[in-house]
Amino acid sequence: MxxxxxxxxxxxxxxxxxxxxxxxxxxxxxxxxxxxxxxxxxxxxxxxxxxxxxxxxxxxxxxxxxxxxxxxxxxxxxxxxxxxxxxxxxxxxxxxxxxTVTESVALAVLPLAEEYQMTLLKTKCEDTLLQSIGQKFDDQKVKGGDMQYCANVSDFLDLSNRLSLPRLKQCCISLAADFKHRERKRYMLSYQFSADIVKQIDELAISRLEIRYDDLSAISRFEVFDIRKLFNSSLYPKDIDTHMRGLRLAYSFALDDIKKLAVSTIRADKNSKNWSHDEMYNLLPENIKRDIEC
Structure with a gap:
């Protein structure tokens, strides 16, 4: 023919x-x-x-x-x-x-958007999946559904790695660093993530543990309600390191009103010319960063 x-x-x-x-x-x-x-x-x-x-x-x-x-x-x-x-x-x-690009729509069209280099559509899809993984955090992890949550994060990390979604990838790496070590190891092996991704997750997890150890040492010097003092400008004027420690301690030990004070203080620091601790900010768990940025 x-x-x-x-x-x-x-x-x-x-x-x-x-x-x-x-x-x-x-x-x-x-x-x-x-x-x-x-x-x-x-x-x-x-x-x-x-x-x-x-x-x-x-x-x-x-x-x-x-x-x-x-x-x-x-x-x-x-x-x-x-x-x-x-x-x-x-x-x-x-x-x-x-x-409207919902999660199911994003998952359906992302491989095609990547193949045909549809940058704007990829960005929309990535935005949707970032919102979705945040919602899954609220719905599952907080309610104790850690196993399902770990699976969701791992699914999204695998997708972001295959389809070049850098913001989603970084978010998932940050979330995976908060997995328990046993679960982190299980999912890293199950999805056969690259050595580089595993290294990034492990290094972030170790850094957060080191910071938490320092924070736990510091809390011995405070009553829980004394954490509020760390945001007193007359005691610690423009001391962003102290504010960051207060933020972490507030999320670990304090009541909601102190958490709100911590978040508002960090937002002000972040918007001021004195903010220079991006590395420390990036080491925060994703749930704290989401509260600051929402």
């Missing part, structure tokens, strides 16, 4: 799929008349706009501008792709649709 026969068979199959009507694909430009190319996914043709694909994806833009047969034929086969995932991807990038 020559090239002409191949192309004719392709269009015949596309026509059959339209008659079968497996899904409504007219929303991507066919209804408005702006569709000028077809994606062929799992036997289903999807009329789409070159402009939309070109604006959102340099990979598709290169296809349309370069010496590709798709440029001439007006058909872009996407072999091996899941039809539902592609449709969800299109709903996320079309400006008149703009589907």
């Amino acid at each position: 020559d090239a002409m026969d191949d192309e004719e068979e392709c269009y015949t199959n596309m026509s059959k799929d339209k008659i079968i009507g497996r899904v409504d694909v007219s929303m991507f430009g066919e209804k408005t008349g702006i569709a000028d190319v077809n994606l062929l996914v799992d036997g289903q043709s999807i009329p789409v706009s070159r402009s939309v694909l070109s604006i959102t994806s340099p990979v598709f833009r290169a296809m349309f501008q370069g010496d590709f047969k798709e440029r001439v034929q007006g058909v872009i086969p996407l072999p091996g792709k899941n039809l539902d995932d592609v449709l969800t991807l299109l709903k996320c990038i079309y400006p008149d649709i703009m589907m």
Whole structure:
């Protein structure tokens, strides 16, 4: 069968799929008349706009501008792709649709967004997953569901590592550093994380333990309510090291009102020109950082 026969068979199959009507694909430009190319996914043709694909994806833009047969034929086969995932991807990038990127949507489209270099969509997905992992912390870890929480963090860490999501990756590394050693070892082996990731997690866990040991030594000099004194500007004017220690002690031993005082003080430090302890801030557990930044 020559090239002409191949192309004719392709269009015949596309026509059959339209008659079968497996899904409504007219929303991507066919209804408005702006569709000028077809994606062929799992036997289903999807009329789409070159402009939309070109604006959102340099990979598709290169296809349309370069010496590709798709440029001439007006058909872009996407072999091996899941039809539902592609449709969800299109709903996320079309400006008149703009589907909300939930956790399930992000997990479905991220591999495609990575493959087609859709940077803005990847950022949206990463933002969603960062919010989601924070919610899982509130729902699971605080209620004692540590095993499920560890699994969720490990899933997200694996995903962030495979799909180049640096903010999510750093967040998951920070969360994993607070796992119990037994659980941390179990999940690191189960997911076969690289030696570099394991090293980052272990080093962060050790650093936090060292800081906690120093804090526990310091608490012997205070009654719990004396922690409030660490935020007294007349006693410790602009002493960010003392404020950071007070913050950590407040979360370990104090009541909510002292925690609120600690958070507001650190926020003020962070916004002032005197803030210079980013390393110490990054060593804070993620739940404390989330309270400061929310």
